[in-house]
Amino acid sequence: MSLLKKSLIISAILAAYIVVVAFAVDVNTGNNVCDVSKKTLFNGTQNPNGECVTTVMGEIPSKDKMVSTIIRFPKDGDTVQENQPFTIVTKTINLSAGFFDDPATQYYSFPQTLDDQGFIQGHSHVTVQQVVDENEPFDPQVFAFFKGLNDPANGQGELSVLVDKGLPAGKYRVCTMVAAFAHQPTLMPIAQRGAQDDCTRFTVVQQNNKRSLLSKLLRRK
Structure with missing residues (x-):
């Protein structure tokens, strides 16, 4: 098998993997998770029943x-x-x-x-x-x-x-x-x-x- 064919096959596999992962992340843990979550949207209080928080992570140190x-x-x-x-x-x-x-x-x-x-x-x-x-x-x-x-x-x-x-x-x-x-x-x-x-x-x-x-x-x- 030529190097070009191997590269095309690997690229196709990676592309398929990315599509699957992207779809799964979008449904379960994407940035819109609170739009689809059944948890109450947070309001700054400590909710013992759990909640969905939209606050971004922010700055990360080196x-x-x-x-x-x-x-x-x-x-x-x-x-x-x-x-x-x-x-x-x-x-x-x-x-x-x-x-x-x-x-x-x-x-x-x-x-x-x-x-x-x-x-x-x-x-x-x-x-x-x-x-x-x-x-x-x-x-x-x-x-x-x-x-x-x-x-x-x-x-x-x-x-x-x-x-x-x-x-x-x-x-x-x-x-x-x-x-x-x-x-x-x-x-x-x-x-x-x-x-x-x-x-x-x-x-x-x-x-x-x-x-x-x-x-x-x-x-x-």
């Missing part, structure tokens, strides 16, 4: 300015005392923090934007969930603590929040959720990358449990 986060406290294996205040500390790079719209009336209402240096303008969140089963996904509707980190970061890129009432004894997972201005997850320029968020697992221990154990042992003597 790959050398992608977001990355680490949880500085609590780290994996750390312990804190039950029902005692403690501070969650995170550090994020390549985020212009402090940009936060009203989630009650402007949820998903604005595209992602970049500042003059090309960094995403946004904010972060932390969410803490109790570990029920290490081998099963967590129920996203159940959490022990949640807070938006809306302020600008300090000079080291750190954001923090006080868990003012502490937590009951148990095992927990804390995760960050970095977001753009209108609370949508940050959008990156390439698919193959490191995660922009972090999670750690820590333990909340009963107060003075070591002292209680010691006193029990002494009483036995």
Whole structure:
């Protein structure tokens, strides 16, 4: 078979593939998805029943300015005392923090934007969930603590929040959720990358449990 015939066959296959994909995208996930969707059109509120959002994605940073986060406290294996205040500390790079719209009336209402240096303008969140089963996904509707980190970061890129009432004894997972201005997850320029968020697992221990154990042992003597 000549090279020309091979090229024509390949071109025909590609053309057919493009037609099929284009048709499927137009019906299911094209830019007109909200015209054909059965979901309610969004209005800036958080709809627990789901909705269809028409806001465009907006500005995407270059790959050398992608977001990355680490949880500085609590780290994996750390312990804190039950029902005692403690501070969650995170550090994020390549985020212009402090940009936060009203989630009650402007949820998903604005595209992602970049500042003059090309960094995403946004904010972060932390969410803490109790570990029920290490081998099963967590129920996203159940959490022990949640807070938006809306302020600008300090000079080291750190954001923090006080868990003012502490937590009951148990095992927990804390995760960050970095977001753009209108609370949508940050959008990156390439698919193959490191995660922009972090999670750690820590333990909340009963107060003075070591002292209680010691006193029990002494009483036995």
